[in-house]
Amino acid sequence: xxxxxxxxxxxxxxxxxxxxxxxxxxxxxxxxxxxxxxxxxxxxxxxxxxxxxxxxxxxxxxxxxxxxxxxxxxxxxxxxxxxxxxxxxxxxxxxxxxxxxxxxxxxxxxxxxxxxxxxxxxxxxxxxxxxx
Ligand code: ZN
Numbered sequence: 001x002x003x004x005x006x007x008x009x010x011x012x013x014x015x016x017x018x019x020x021x022x023x024x025x026x027x028x029x030x031x032x033x034x035x036x037x038x039x040x041x042x043x044x045x046x047x048x049x050x051x052x053x054x055x056x057x058x059x060x061x062x063x064x065x066x067x068x069x070x071x072x073x074x075x076x077x078x079x080x081x082x083x084x085x086x087x088x089x090x091x092x093x094x095x096x097x098x099x100x101x102x103x104x105x106x107x108x109x110x111x112x113x114x115x116x117x118x119x120x121x122x123x124x125x126x127x128x129x130x131x132x
Contacts, residue, residue, distance in 0.1 A: 008075060026044040030043040036104060037062060037063075043107070078127070098113065099113070112127065
């Protein structure tokens with residue numbers, strides 16, 4: 001397993017890129033609208049992992065709610081797994097509280113599923129299986 005990305009919520013990706021890209025020197029390699037989660041994402045590789053900037057595209061996006069409560073910051077950590085179906089089954093058997101019992105399509109055609117913070121010491125955890 002490895003950390004696939006860190007999800008960071010922002011009110012505006014263009015504004016956020018002034019820090020992450022222009023000042024810090026990372027490169028935005030991919031921007032995409034993920035309709036399922038009502039977000040625009042920008043991906044900036046850092047070594048083997050990435051910073052994923054998340055901007056809501058609708059008031060009922062989960063990111064809008066997060067921004068209202070917290071005003072931005074780390075929204076989730078994404079761990080890459082070989083087989084997301086097997087991983088979800090294992091977690092379910094151990095009584096872990098899942099947000100997604102079945103994987104859904106995330107950015108970059110990955111399969112993703114979220115694990116509830118109740119079971120992870122308060123961290124919203126995303127499982128990612130990248131397309132082969
Ligand atoms: Zn993510």
